[in-house]
Every structure is written in structure tokens, then in C-alpha cells.
Amino acid sequence: MKAFLARRSGMHGPAVALCACLCLCAPAAGGGERASDPAAYKAAAESLRVSGLRSEGAFELLRMITSVGPRLTGSAQAAAAVELARQMMDDMGMANVRMEPVTVGRWDRGAPEEARIVASGLRGTIPIAVCALGGSIGTPEMGLSAPAVEVKSFEELDRLGDRVKGKIVFYNRPMDRSLADPFAAYGGAADQRVRGAAEAARLGAVAVLVRSLTLRVDDHPHTGFITYRADVPEIPAAALSTAGADLLDGLLRREPAVTVFLRMNCRRLGPAPSANVMGEIPGSDRPGEIILVGGHLDSWDLATGAHDDGAGCAASLEALRLIRESGLRPKRTIRAVFFMDEEFGGTGGRFYADAPGRKGEHHLAAIESDRGGFLPLGVAAGGADGALLGKIRGWMPLLEPLGLTTLSRGGGGVDIAPLVGRGTVPVSILLNAQTYFDVHHSALDVLSSVNPRELELLAVSVATLAYLLAQEGP
Amino acid sequence: MKAFLARRSGMHGPAVALCACLCLCAPAAGGGERASDPAAYKAAAESLRVSGLRSEGAFELLRMITSVGPRLTGSAQAAAAVELARQMMDDMGMANVRMEPVTVGRWDRGAPEEARIVASGLRGTIPIAVCALGGSIGTPEMGLSAPAVEVKSFEELDRLGDRVKGKIVFYNRPMDRSLADPFAAYGGAADQRVRGAAEAARLGAVAVLVRSLTLRVDDHPHTGFITYRADVPEIPAAALSTAGADLLDGLLRREPAVTVFLRMNCRRLGPAPSANVMGEIPGSDRPGEIILVGGHLDSWDLATGAHDDGAGCAASLEALRLIRESGLRPKRTIRAVFFMDEEFGGTGGRFYADAPGRKGEHHLAAIESDRGGFLPLGVAAGGADGALLGKIRGWMPLLEPLGLTTLSRGGGGVDIAPLVGRGTVPVSILLNAQTYFDVHHSALDVLSSVNPRELELLAVSVATLAYLLAQEGP
Numbered sequence: 001m002k003a004f005l006a007r008r009s010g011m012h013g014p015a016v017a018l019c020a021c022l023c024l025c026a027p028a029a030g031g032g033e034r035a036s037d038p039a040a041y042k043a044a045a046e047s048l049r050v051s052g053l054r055s056e057g058a059f060e061l062l063r064m065i066t067s068v069g070p071r072l073t074g075s076a077q078a079a080a081a082v083e084l085a086r087q088m089m090d091d092m093g094m095a096n097v098r099m100e101p102v103t104v105g106r107w108d109r110g111a112p113e114e115a116r117i118v119a120s121g122l123r124g125t126i127p128i129a130v131c132a133l134g135g136s137i138g139t140p141e142m143g144l145s146a147p148a149v150e151v152k153s154f155e156e157l158d159r160l161g162d163r164v165k166g167k168i169v170f171y172n173r174p175m176d177r178s179l180a181d182p183f184a185a186y187g188g189a190a191d192q193r194v195r196g197a198a199e200a201a202r203l204g205a206v207a208v209l210v211r212s213l214t215l216r217v218d219d220h221p222h223t224g225f226i227t228y229r230a231d232v233p234e235i236p237a238a239a240l241s242t243a244g245a246d247l248l249d250g251l252l253r254r255e256p257a258v259t260v261f262l263r264m265n266c267r268r269l270g271p272a273p274s275a276n277v278m279g280e281i282p283g284s285d286r287p288g289e290i291i292l293v294g295g296h297l298d299s300w301d302l303a304t305g306a307h308d309d310g311a312g313c314a315a316s317l318e319a320l321r322l323i324r325e326s327g328l329r330p331k332r333t334i335r336a337v338f339f340m341d342e343e344f345g346g347t348g349g350r351f352y353a354d355a356p357g358r359k360g361e362h363h364l365a366a367i368e369s370d371r372g373g374f375l376p377l378g379v380a381a382g383g384a385d386g387a388l389l390g391k392i393r394g395w396m397p398l399l400e401p402l403g404l405t406t407l408s409r410g411g412g413g414v415d416i417a418p419l420v421g422r423g424t425v426p427v428s429i430l431l432n433a434q435t436y437f438d439v440h441h442s443a444l445d446v447l448s449s450v451n452p453r454e455l456e457l458l459a460v461s462v463a464t465l466a467y468l469l470a471q472e473g474p
Numbered sequence: 475m476k477a478f479l480a481r482r483s484g485m486h487g488p489a490v491a492l493c494a495c496l497c498l499c500a501p502a503a504g505g506g507e508r509a510s511d512p513a514a515y516k517a518a519a520e521s522l523r524v525s526g527l528r529s530e531g532a533f534e535l536l537r538m539i540t541s542v543g544p545r546l547t548g549s550a551q552a553a554a555a556v557e558l559a560r561q562m563m564d565d566m567g568m569a570n571v572r573m574e575p576v577t578v579g580r581w582d583r584g585a586p587e588e589a590r591i592v593a594s595g596l597r598g599t600i601p602i603a604v605c606a607l608g609g610s611i612g613t614p615e616m617g618l619s620a621p622a623v624e625v626k627s628f629e630e631l632d633r634l635g636d637r638v639k640g641k642i643v644f645y646n647r648p649m650d651r652s653l654a655d656p657f658a659a660y661g662g663a664a665d666q667r668v669r670g671a672a673e674a675a676r677l678g679a680v681a682v683l684v685r686s687l688t689l690r691v692d693d694h695p696h697t698g699f700i701t702y703r704a705d706v707p708e709i710p711a712a713a714l715s716t717a718g719a720d721l722l723d724g725l726l727r728r729e730p731a732v733t734v735f736l737r738m739n740c741r742r743l744g745p746a747p748s749a750n751v752m753g754e755i756p757g758s759d760r761p762g763e764i765i766l767v768g769g770h771l772d773s774w775d776l777a778t779g780a781h782d783d784g785a786g787c788a789a790s791l792e793a794l795r796l797i798r799e800s801g802l803r804p805k806r807t808i809r810a811v812f813f814m815d816e817e818f819g820g821t822g823g824r825f826y827a828d829a830p831g832r833k834g835e836h837h838l839a840a841i842e843s844d845r846g847g848f849l850p851l852g853v854a855a856g857g858a859d860g861a862l863l864g865k866i867r868g869w870m871p872l873l874e875p876l877g878l879t880t881l882s883r884g885g886g887g888v889d890i891a892p893l894v895g896r897g898t899v900p901v902s903i904l905l906n907a908q909t910y911f912d913v914h915h916s917a918l919d920v921l922s923s924v925n926p927r928e929l930e931l932l933a934v935s936v937a938t939l940a941y942l943l944a945q946e947g948p
């Protein structure tokens with residue numbers, strides 16, 4: 001690891017000399033442009049693109065991050081990732097590298113889950129692939145068995161009313177394949193996972209099985225966060241693979257009496273200390289004005305979270321590396337933040353916004369990357385008056401060579417939401433999402449599912465936008 | 475296979491009744507719109523998108539095509555693919571399904587190639603992964619050994635002059651990673667493969683090794699077509715994997731005396747009969763005016779040619795299926811053509827343009843899909859006056875929901891080039907090409923490298939554009 005980092009930051013000398021390097025000995029590529037100098041910006045954008053695409057730097061950073069293993073919030077591996085991230089930023093010569101404390105919840109999956117279908121027409125039982133949903137309570141130690149009842153919506157659940165009592169509710173509304181945008185399809189089905197347990201418990205269900213949120217039909221269950229309600233009992237909640245869901249659905253159509261056995265010994269544990277990790281390139285003119293780039297360091301526990309969200313962290317840090325390597329001197333500070341605990345509701349984002357370190361800082365814009373390491377397609381930006389959208393429209397000639405051809409109103413994310421609530425303008429790189437949910441929150445979200453070149457294009461896109469924002473403001 | 479096809483074409487009844495079905499009993503989705511009726515076009519586009527994305531129809535067609543195995547021009551498998559394609563089109567109820575004869579060359583790879591590096595500093599030898607380039611002659615039966623000499627360009631080769639005599643020329647100019655467009659990077663390096671043998675033979679070289687044309691560094695050699703010159707001897711030409719090229723380059727830097735052993739028993743054989751395969755939806759108003767959609771059925775012999783170009787064939791045929799299933803009645807004929815022999819220079823395209831069947835037909839526009847089955851990003855269109863570009867600009871609200879957001883002048887391909895030379899307007903769907911060359915012409919170009927949903931988006935894009943062209947003309 002050291003060798004790689006040293007090689008990459010070598011042109012600027014030792015890490016501690018970063019500030020001095022940026023001020024005194026930065027190469028000329030784009031370092032001296034005046035505000036709104038089109039030729040200098042063109043040279044800067046080109047330098048970022050060429051440096052980035054010649055290497056697979058972001059992928060190398062991702063390799064390091066995923067080498068820790070799964071990084072579930074509050075786990076020992078998440079703690080190791082925090083320390084590794086600090087070291088990586090230090091070794092790359094980033095300035096003001098630090099960890100800011102975050103108190104996070106903990107949840108432990110325990111032993112591998114067991115689930116089986118028992119149907120009256122079957123001689124034996126059929127194992128099905130499930131995983132506990134994040135935050136779920138476990139079953140009794142010996143597991144539980146109950147008849148399954150299938151619904152596609154909460155309306156259907158309500159119509160069943162009392163008949164749900166004592167049953168396992170099986171939510172089986174698939175993501176709508178016909179929507180071209182997979183995030184829209186996800187958004188249209190995720191309520192079953194997030195609120196399914198609480199809604200079913202309200203009617204006396206003993207557990208819920210939720211069809212995994214993916215467009216593929218395979219044997220991998222996809223986990224994710226759930227919420228319970230204070231006024232109804234907590235019941236166990238598990239995701240069922242799509243192949244398992246289709247199987248259960250088929251059996252329930254043939255014979256109504258289908259029993260499911262489920263055993264999970266997951267549990268919630270007390271709070272634990274953790275941290276957000278950050279490093280930066282200090283602004284030469286206005287160091288108190290921040291352009292934030294970041295992702296979340298925590299992942300689910302079923303895989304190494306390569307797309308979600310190792311990719312966002314790697315692309316953000318690589319963006320800073322490319323800006324430095326290109327000898328650019330941003331006027332405003334560009335800060336990379338690896339947030340902790342996006343997956344369980346965004347604790348890290350809230351701690352970041354409220355931390356004492358924010359005093360005297362003004363976060364102008366924030367680019368959160370949390371949609372995987374896929375091909376960049378465009379830019380979305382927020383802000384009350386849409387002024388930034390107009391500015392970015394003017395920058396499109398610098399962004400189009402990267403494949404960023406669409407521009408829309410929007411942007412944001414869980415980790416930067418508290419900042420956005422206080423006036424920071426959110427900016428997002430729009431990515432190809434066609435295969436994101438194939439791996440999302442499942443055992444498939446591993447390094448080999450990331451294409452190094454597409455990830456690098458994301459990093460170059462983040463670098464280019466962050467640099468322009470640092471020079472011109474949002 | 476039958477079951478799948480029957481199910482898919484079931485709504486229109488038996489295959490032979492296609493014409494009648496289209497005229498008499500087509501459902502109403504978009505069947506009755508007037509020219510330039512925006513609401514009807516919107517409904518038609520939506521119907522194509524929803525039908526397409528709900529299924530993985532193009533992938534199922536691709537599964538059938540690749541089930542034949544590699545489909546090298548002139549091979550028994552290519553002949554089997556021709557027959558399968560005819561059956562597929564028949565079973566799907568396409569009209570005027572037929573094969574048109576093409577006389578193709580044949581080339582046979584023979585036994586697996588052998589290649590080894592022998593360097594004076596090595597105790598033994600190092601095997602390297604090579605494959606004969608398409609059309610190459612073989613080595614002597616026992617192989618040949620000669621010192622290797624590395625060049626990055628023909629200029630460098632010319633400077634070496636006589637020193638090349640009796641040597642194996644090793645072309646090692648990589649694709650330029652810093653170019654965001656991989657096709658541009660490919661175009662900048664492919665001369666080594668295409669002309670390398672002829673240029674080296676001119677100076678007395680005994681064979682050439684060419685660095686594989688891919689952005690990845692791995693052990694897979696990538697083949698492709700070469701051209702010899704009539705005025706210089708033919709010498710054996712092989713592609714070397716990028717990992718092998720880096721290894722050989724490293725050895726040559728350390729010690730100039732590096733010998734390579736190469737044995738290949740590939741050979742050219744006499745011409746063979748083959749065919750283009752086609753089927754269509756006849757135009758309701760102007761059946762003699764054709765909108766062609768197509769790809770090439772032949773592939774290289776190292777894999778099943780899933781991206782190159784099973785995907786183009788599958789997407790083209792799926793486009794016709796979707797148009798039929800949506801009950802649309804194109805005014806002009808939409809024809810799917812599976813061309814034979816793109817890889818060895820486009821024989822099929824030339825035979826198609828010259829075939830007796832073209833009499834009385836007027837090919838208005840042609841959409842050739844030969845850049846894999848990747849995410850569609852935009853449209854390119856040609857034509858002398860750019861009139862079609864303006865028209866397509868007006869159609870963008872129908873295309874943008876598919877992710878087709880860019881529009882540029884261009885389009886075309888090897889198979890439709892003869893038609894374009896006679897006035898047919900070329901149209902291309904622009905695709906994400908970042909990973910195309912990872913698999914292109916190598917053993918990696920197999921079904922599992924294709925994403926069903928991205929391929930389906932290509933099919934829906936072809937269907938939508940072809941339908942609009944059939945209604946409005948180019």
C-alpha cells in the first residue's frame with residue numbers, strides 16, 4: 001500500500017509538505033488561471049482527464065478500502081476502515097487529515113440465517129435464501145414456523161386485516177422493470193422493506209419476508225435498513241432472494257397452506273464510538289469556504305461494499321489526488337469526507353454538520369457519491385434559485401468530454417442532507433444505474449463488480465466539478 | 475427454444491398469418507396514429523419501452539444465437555447459425571423470411587498456437603498467450619524461432635530498416651488510455667494489427683507479434699482481421715496478450731537478445747457458400763421503402779461472439795418483435811438483416827447491396843448495431859444534408875426516456891457501407907464503449923459478459939427509431 005501511495009504522491013515530496021507544495025512548487029498545468037479563464041479551465045480539465053484515465057488510481061484506492069472486508073457500522077472492521085482511511089489520506093499528503101467522532105448504533109447478524117418452506121404437498125422442505133434485514137430483531141432461539149400469507153401492497157395487507165394474525169407476511173411486489181430508471185423502480189418497492197415489519201406487526205403478524213430489491217432473479221438476498229414503530233411490537237424481518245420469492249409465490253398459488261420456518265439470531269447492541277474521516281486541499285484564497293466531496297465508508301455486512309459505497313469514497317479521494325497531481329491550486333478548500341453510518345440512517349452526516357470543526361467554515365457545495373462506481377452520464381445540482389445549474393451549463397464543454405451530457409435539477413444524498421438543510425448546494429454525478437441493484441446490499445457487491453475505467457471516469461468527473469466549484473463558487 | 479418463440483409470438487397466432495395479423499387484428503396501442511401525431515408516437519414509444527423492459531427478450535434471442543458456439547465465417551457453426559436464424563425469424567412470425575447467398579472466404583485456426591520467450595538470462599522459456607490473427611498464414615510445421623525486435627510505430631520500424639531482417643517484429647503501442655472514447659483509442663492502435671505483417675515483411679521480418687487491442691492488462695489475446703500486400707511475402711501474424719506484451723517489453727529492456735518461438739498451423743481455405751438471413755414487417759403503405767436494422771451473424775472463433783455481434787442481431791430481431799407485440803403498423807417495411815462475414819471484410823454487406831432481391835426496393839435508412847450490447851447513450855445519423863438529424867432532434871422527447879440524450883452527425887458500419895454508398899442514410903445507436911474492448915475479439919466475448927437489461931434498452935432504442943423512421947421517413 002505504501003509503495004503505491006508514495007509513488008502517487010511522489011511528485012510533491014513528503015506528505016507533510018503538502019501545503020507548501022501547493023503554494024510554492026506546483027507545476028503549471030492549470031495552476032495560474034484567472035477567474036473564468038476558459039483556456040486555463042480547458043487545460044485543467046484536460047489535465048485531470050489525462051492523469052485519471054492513464055491510471056486506475058480510484059480502483060487502487062477501492063482495492064485498499066475493500067481489503068478491510070465488510071464494514072458494517074459499529075463493527076471492528078468499520079473501525080479498521082476508519083484507521084486505514086486516515087492513513088491513506090495521510091500517506092497521499094492530504095492536509096488537515098483527521099477523524100471526527102460519531103456515536104453509532106450497532107447491529108449484529110449473528111449466525112447465518114435459516115429458512116425453509118414447508119408445503120403440504122411436499123414430502124420434505126425447501127430451503128430458501130434469506131438474510132435478516134438491518135436492524136431486525138432475531139427469532140426465538142429455535143426459530144419460528146408460521147403460515148405464509150402473500151401481499152403486494154399495504155392496501156392488500158389492510159384488506160386481510162385479522163387474517164394476518166400469527167402469520168408470516170410475505171411482501172412480493174417486484175421492482176417495476178418497465179421503468180427505465182432503476183432508482184424509480186427501487187423507490188416504488190422499497191416501502192415493503194422499510195415499513196413492512198411495522199405494518200404487519202400492527203395486524204399481529206409474527207414475522208415478515210420481503211422480496212429482495214433487485215431486477216435480477218437469482219439466489220442472493222439483498223439486505224437494507226428497516227424501521228420499527230414505537231407503538232407496535234417488533235417482529236423479525238428478512239429479505240428473501242427473488243428466486244426464493246418466485247418459488248414461494250408459485251407454491252402459494254397452488255396450495256394456500258404453506259408454512260415457512262425462519263431462524264435468525266441477529267441483535268441490536270449498545271452504541272459504539274466511530275468516526276468520520278476527512279482530508280483536504282486547502283483553498284489558496286478562501287480556505288474557510290468548503291467544497292465537500294465524499295461517500296460513506298460503512299457498508300453492509302454481506303460483502304465488501306465495493307459499489308456501496310467504497311466506490312464513492314475512492315472516487316472522492318482520487319479526485320483530490322488528481323487535482324494535486326495536475327498541479328491545480330483551488331481557491332477554496334476541497335475536502336474529501338468518508339462518512340460513517342449512512343446505511344443505518346445517516347448518523348455520520350448529522351455528526352459532521354454539528355461538529356465543533358464546522359465553526360468558521362462555510363460549506364458552499366457538496367458532491368456526495370453514493371450510487372456506485374458506474375459510468376457517469378450527467379450532473380444534477382440543487383440550490384434554491386437554480387443559479388448553479390446555469391453556471392454548470394456554461395461548464396458543459398469541459399464536462400462533455402467525460403461523457404457528462406445531461407444536466408438536471410436535483411442532487412443530494414443522506415450524508416450531506418443536514419448540510420443541504422443549512423444552505424449547502426448539493427451536486428451529484430448522475431451514473432448509469434442499470435446494474436446497480438443487481439449487486440446493491442447483497443453478497444455480490446465486491447471489487448470484481450466494479451470496472452476500473454468507469455470508476456476512474458467518476459473520479460475525474462468529481463475532480464473536474466469540484467475544481468470548477470472551488471474556483472467559481474456555486 | 476420453440477416454447478419461448480411460440481409464447482412470444484402467440485398473440486398474433488401462427489407464424490404464417492403474420493401479414494394478415496398486422497393488417498387485420500393488430501391491437502390498438504399505437505396502430506392508428508396519423509403522420510406526426512405526437513400523442514400517438516408517445517404512446518407507441520411507451521408501449522415499446524414497457525414491453526421491452528418487462529422482458530429480457532433480446533437476451534433470450536442472444537442465448538439462442540450464442541448456443542451455436544463461435545460462428546467464424548465459412549465454418550460449420552456459421553452455417554448452423556444461418557439455419558437457426560432463419561428458424562428463429564420464421565418461428566417469431568416475421569414476413570418474407572429468407573436467406574440470400576453470400577460466397578465467403580474461409581480461414582481455419584488449426585491447433586492451439588504455441589509461443590515461448592527464450593531470453594539469454596533465463597534458464598528455461600516463458601510461455602506467452604498468443605492467437606493467430608485472422609487471415610494469417612501459419613508458421614512452418616515445426617514452428618519458427620527468431621529474435622524479437624520491438625517497435626511502437628511504422629516510423630520506428632522504417633528507421634530500423636535492414637535490422638528487421640530475419641526477426642519477429644513486436645508491435646507494442648498500447649491503446650491510448652487517456653482518450654475518453656475507447657473507439658478513438660482503438661482506432662489509434664489498430665493499424666499495427668491490420669497492416670503490421672505487410673509492413674514488417676517489406677523489410678524482411680519473418681513474423682509479427684502485435685499487442686492485443688484492449689485497455690485491460692490480462693492474459694487473453696485478442697484476434698482480428700489483417701491485410702497482406704500483393705507485393706511483399708506473407709508472414710505469420712499473431713496477437714500477444716497485453717500481459718505477455720508487457721513481459722516481453724520488460725525482457726527486451728533488460729537484454730536485447732530475446733528470441734521468440736512461434737508455432738501456428740492456421741490456413742486459408744477455398745471459398746464457401748453462406749448466406750445473409752432476413753425477415754421483416756412489411757410496410758402498410760410503402761412496402762418497397764425499407765428501414766433496415768441489423769448486425770452480423772458471424773463472429774470470431776475464440777468465443778461465442780455475444781457482444782460482437784450476437785448482440786446486434788438479437789437487438790435487431792427483438793426490435794421487430796417489440797414493434798409487432800405493441801401492435802404497431804409501420805407504413806414502410808422494417809427489415810432485420812443478419813449479415814454474414816463482417817469480420818473478414820464485409821462480404822455479406824456487399825452481396826446484400828448487389829442481390830437481385832434489391833430490385834424495386836428503396837433503402838431509406840439503415841441502423842447497423844455492431845458495437846456490443848451495452849447501455850445506449852445517444853444517436854448518430856448521417857445523410858448528405860443533415861435533414862435527418864433535425865428530424866431526430868424533434869424525436870428526442872421520445873428517445874430521452876430510454877437514456878438517448880446525445881445526438882451527433884455520423885453513423886454507419888461495415889455491413890451497411892455499400893448501401894450508404896448508394897444513398898441510404900446511416901443511423902447508429904451510440905453505446906457505452908468503456909468495456910467493449912475488454913472482451914472484443916477474445917475468449918471473453920461470451921453470454922455472461924452481456925447485461926440483459928442494457929441489451930434490452932438497445933433493442934427498445936432500435937425499435938423506437940426504426941418505427942419513427944418507418945412512419946416519417948429519414
